[in-house]
Amino acid sequence: MNPFTFYNPTKVLFGQGMVDKLGEEVLPYGKKVLLVYGGGSIKRSGLYGQVMEQLSRIGAEVHELPGIEPNPRVSSVRKGIELCRAHNIEFILAVGGGSVVDASKGIAAGVPYEGDVWDFYMRQAEIKKALPLGAILTLAATGSEMNGNSVVSNWEEKRKRSFGSIHTYPRFSILDPTNTFTVPRDQTVNGIVDIMSHVFEQYFSRTTDTPLQERLCESILQTVIETADAVLENPKDYNARANIMWCGTMALNGGLISAGMTNDWATHMIEHEVSAIYDIPHGAGLSILFPNWMKYVYKERPDRFAQYAVRVWNIPAEGKSQEELALAGIQATRDFFTRIGAPSTLGHYGIGQEHLDQMASETVLFGPVGSFKPLAKEDVGRILEMAL
Numbered sequence: 001m002n003p004f005t006f007y008n009p010t011k012v013l014f015g016q017g018m019v020d021k022l023g024e025e026v027l028p029y030g031k032k033v034l035l036v037y038g039g040g041s042i043k044r045s046g047l048y049g050q051v052m053e054q055l056s057r058i059g060a061e062v063h064e065l066p067g068i069e070p071n072p073r074v075s076s077v078r079k080g081i082e083l084c085r086a087h088n089i090e091f092i093l094a095v096g097g098g099s100v101v102d103a104s105k106g107i108a109a110g111v112p113y114e115g116d117v118w119d120f121y122m123r124q125a126e127i128k129k130a131l132p133l134g135a136i137l138t139l140a141a142t143g144s145e146m147n148g149n150s151v152v153s154n155w156e157e158k159r160k161r162s163f164g165s166i167h168t169y170p171r172f173s174i175l176d177p178t179n180t181f182t183v184p185r186d187q188t189v190n191g192i193v194d195i196m197s198h199v200f201e202q203y204f205s206r207t208t209d210t211p212l213q214e215r216l217c218e219s220i221l222q223t224v225i226e227t228a229d230a231v232l233e234n235p236k237d238y239n240a241r242a243n244i245m246w247c248g249t250m251a252l253n254g255g256l257i258s259a260g261m262t263n264d265w266a267t268h269m270i271e272h273e274v275s276a277i278y279d280i281p282h283g284a285g286l287s288i289l290f291p292n293w294m295k296y297v298y299k300e301r302p303d304r305f306a307q308y309a310v311r312v313w314n315i316p317a318e319g320k321s322q323e324e325l326a327l328a329g330i331q332a333t334r335d336f337f338t339r340i341g342a343p344s345t346l347g348h349y350g351i352g353q354e355h356l357d358q359m360a361s362e363t364v365l366f367g368p369v370g371s372f373k374p375l376a377k378e379d380v381g382r383i384l385e386m387a388l
Contacts, residue, residue: 031090
């Protein structure tokens with residue numbers, strides 16, 4: 001196990017009716033609020049009205065930034081920064097899924113910065129401070145409600161980049177599973193894949209002697225797998241939605257499940273380049289890419305993949321080699337994604353050879369990616385070809 005420091009400053013309010021505590025959570029940070037949300041589903045569900053009622057009770061001056069895209073654009077982040085500066089905003093409230101929270105983090109970091117916020121995503125500047133922000137989550141997927149990470153797209157440059165900062169952790173996040181009842185099936189499926197993929201990026205590690213971390217990862221994966229059918233068959237199953245939501249938060253919240261382990265993240269970086277050009281759903285891209293990454297790298301540590309097969313998928317070990325178990329676990333992953341309705345090939349979105357070289361080049365813009373097996377451009381290109 002490697003040395004580590006773990007710190008997570010986000011306060012989580014979990015459960016039905018927790019939005020009623022919104023006003024008292026916002027008030028310590030100020031009354032000038034920027035409300036950030038997506039395409040309007042929060043108005044159709046009634047959540048928007050609840051939020052505005054709570055903010056009205058504390059006498060908040062509310063300015064709005066609607067229309068945040070599923071793959072949030074840096075242009076929307078810049079628009080939010082302008083609004084914050086024009087109205088002396090004191091607090092940013094993100095109401096939505098990970099895309100809305102990610103965009104809000106970009107806004108929070110960009111307001112006190114004199115340069116262009118894209119500098120943070122291109123590793124040309126370091127975040128020194130940010131406006132405080134909070135979140136009300138409506139989609140279980142990214143874990144952005146309890147981490148400092150932000151991923152946005154620059155549509156003009158066809159790039160999708162991320163940053164992570166302790167300054168952009170939400171001060172609080174409200175997680176009410178009932179706010180996910182109306183999430184469409186495809187988005188629920190993509191969220192399930194995203195949650196599992198976050199665990200994969202941490203679980204498949206070269207670090208040894210980490211039994212607790214490995215079992216934390218395995219327990220999240222097992223819980224998602226066991227709960228998936230219930231949440232897809234009955235979208236208003238409170239307990240199923242609650243368990244999926246908490247799995248999403250636990251899967252990526254500053255390293256709790258993988259403290260002391262090296263992480264990989266190569267597959268996420270490859271997917272970012274695919275969706276930067278084709279604007280496909282992030283979870284769908286991960287469903288396509290992750291089993292192919294697994295096939296490409298499993299020989300680096302067949303023991304870890306064999307353990308994954310046995311502990312997560314309950315594949316009997318008797319009479320099987322490590323390699324046979326590893327391949328069985330990878331196939332079980334693909335079969336599960338397919339069974340719940342996630343895509344398996346880039347061709348599903350009409351993606352062919354035309355931009356493979358560009359996507360491979362952009363993936364390794366800052367050097368080889370991943371730590372389980374460091375991937376050069378040629379490696380990324382092969383994985384993309386496997387995914388066609």
